[in-house]
Amino acid sequence: MDLSGKVALVTGGSRGIGREIAIELARHGASVAISYVNNEEKAVEVVKEIQKFSVKGMCIKADVSKEEEVKKLVDAIKDELGTIDILVNNAGINRDTLLIRMNTQEWDQVIDTNLKGTYLCTRLVAKDMIKKRYGKIINIASVAGVAGNYGQANYSASKAGVIGFTKAVAKALASRGINVNAVAPGLIETDMTQALKEEVKETLIKSVPMGRLGSPKDVANLVVFLASDKSDYITGQTINIDGGMIM
Numbered sequence: 001m002d003l004s005g006k007v008a009l010v011t012g013g014s015r016g017i018g019r020e021i022a023i024e025l026a027r028h029g030a031s032v033a034i035s036y037v038n039n040e041e042k043a044v045e046v047v048k049e050i051q052k053f054s055v056k057g058m059c060i061k062a063d064v065s066k067e068e069e070v071k072k073l074v075d076a077i078k079d080e081l082g083t084i085d086i087l088v089n090n091a092g093i094n095r096d097t098l099l100i101r102m103n104t105q106e107w108d109q110v111i112d113t114n115l116k117g118t119y120l121c122t123r124l125v126a127k128d129m130i131k132k133r134y135g136k137i138i139n140i141a142s143v144a145g146v147a148g149n150y151g152q153a154n155y156s157a158s159k160a161g162v163i164g165f166t167k168a169v170a171k172a173l174a175s176r177g178i179n180v181n182a183v184a185p186g187l188i189e190t191d192m193t194q195a196l197k198e199e200v201k202e203t204l205i206k207s208v209p210m211g212r213l214g215s216p217k218d219v220a221n222l223v224v225f226l227a228s229d230k231s232d233y234i235t236g237q238t239i240n241i242d243g244g245m246i247m
């Protein structure tokens, strides 16, 4: 899969799945911009990894839930790298708790980052993709958005929203040469799953037919495929990557 000459934006590329996606896109020849919200040091490290593949890399601090910050993010990338051909809406958070204990701030934070953030980035980037009649948009959803998950009403709603958004935008942009797909990871080894209690993790792993957590690289491999011309006839799909958790 050859992505030479392409420019990608990976939101939340400083850690976990986004970090691995950014590095794999660079390995396949794309120049890559990543965004982060807190961890500048980690983001700078990822840029160094990207540049090892002799492509351009840059990182920008931008909260995807804030419209003015997303605008500055997209403008900065266009100034430095010229355009955006591949958008990976990866930035995401969870604030897990039982519904009756959930407060509205926990609801809003998750919906604003995971769903509104995906909308804000996609709307801005799609404008240029429509003019070019080319683009690949990949949204990182979750199996929680497909099947729901205990203690994750806010997170599951945000990810189900991302899946519906993916389908609607895919229909709208298909005739403009733009593919829009979602990826729904199961349990992947990152800071997000590190935070789970050991017994919760063990119970969850029992629900995975492959009997193990996935790696960020597993997800990155699928994203590279969806960013490449090998997936040109695929749009509006949500592909589970979960060791068989959801069938």
Ligand code: NAP
Pocket: 011, 012, 013, 014, 015, 016, 017, 018, 035, 036, 037, 038, 039, 040, 042, 062, 063, 064, 065, 089, 090, 091, 092, 093, 113, 140, 141, 142, 143, 184, 185, 186, 187, 188, 189, 190, 191, 192, 193
């Ligand atoms: P992670 O390790 O916690 O990393 C989250 C990334 O998102 C970090 O780069 C973080 O930046 C960034 N971020 C958080 N809030 C942001 C905001 N408001 N604006 C911009 N960036 C923000 O998470 P992960 O496990 O890699 O998850 C990545 C994506 O995969 C998320 O959408 C998540 O929901 C989804 N997912 C994960 C799993 C899993 O098992 N891990 C399963 C299904 C889906 P800082 O470093 O600056 O904080």
